[in-house]
Amino acid sequence: MNSIGRYISDFASLVFPKICHACGTSLAQSETHFCTTCIHQLPYTNFHLQPDNKLAKQFWGRVKVASAIAYLYFTKGGKVQNIMHQLKYNKQPQLGVALGKMYGEELKKNQLYQQAEAIIPVPLHPSKLKKRGYNQSETFANGLSEVLGIPVLSGILYRESQKDSQTMQSRSHRFDNMEKVFKANTQTIELNNVLLVDDTITTGATLEACIIALQDVGITQINIIGIAYTE
Ligand SMILES: [Zn+2]
Structure with a gap:
């Protein structure tokens, strides 16, 4: 300089x-x-070293996943809450990329994640995308992609339609609606093994709906990767 x-x-x-x-x-x-x-x-989960971790168990008996991991534990008032706030509300897309690269360095040692054919971010609702300017899950996916050398395919999974405001409804009712919100399209490409990427994973209801949509188009091996996990 x-x-x-x-x-x-x-x-x-x-x-x-x-x-x-x-x-x-x-x-x-x-x-x-x-x-x-x-x-x-930082509160690293090390879930990638434990196939039967708490997050993976959350999907047992609900939907079939090849694996499920998240990078960090999210706690209210904790450092990870600060990070997620910066990423989502403070115009810091490069922070998501950085986190993806950091986790990618851990995951590239594991054959399970190297075998995936594509990285698919959970789509953000269009109105949120317009307001925020970027999908935080996609920035994380881009960071993972840089290190793992697996392409991000953000057009495969999309939101079909938005139901009425879901915030006032019960969890089970909300899930009934959400299941119909996501659709997948793999007409131009054949995929069997993917990394499905989300930001903070809580109940897993959004992911469950995404998983069902991906299974509907024949994707059998679905590995869940979140930035953060909250119990
Ligand atoms: Zn610090």
Whole structure:
């Protein structure tokens, strides 16, 4: 960097200091997205090392999945809540890419994830996509893709129609509606093994509806990957 470039960069960091997306402290020159302390202390699930983890068990008896994992534990008021807030509401798509690359580095050691043919993000509702400008699950998928070398196919899965506001309905009723919201289209490509990517996984109802839509078009091996998991 020339001296003028360095001057501008130093000036920018004075005016807009880079902060850790997890704890809010100022970052050192060598740090990006997260401080070193947070990198060491984030609540990693290590689900990718436990095939029968809590998230995978949540799908037992409901839908068949090849595997189900999430990178981090989400707790209210915790660091992961800060991260997800930055990613979803603070125009930080590059944060999703960074998280995808970090998790990808862990997952590339495992044959299970290397065998997938495509990465499919859970689609965001069009009105939210318009407001946010990007699908946070897709940014995470892009980061995974960079490291794993598996393409992101975001057009395969889509929302068919939006039902009435679902927030006031009971969980079971909500699921009945959601099942019909997602559709999949694989007319131009043959897929058997995919990574289905979501942001924060809670009840798994959205994912369950996506899984059914993907199974309807003949995809048999579905691996769930979330950024975060909350019990
Ligand atoms: Zn931090």
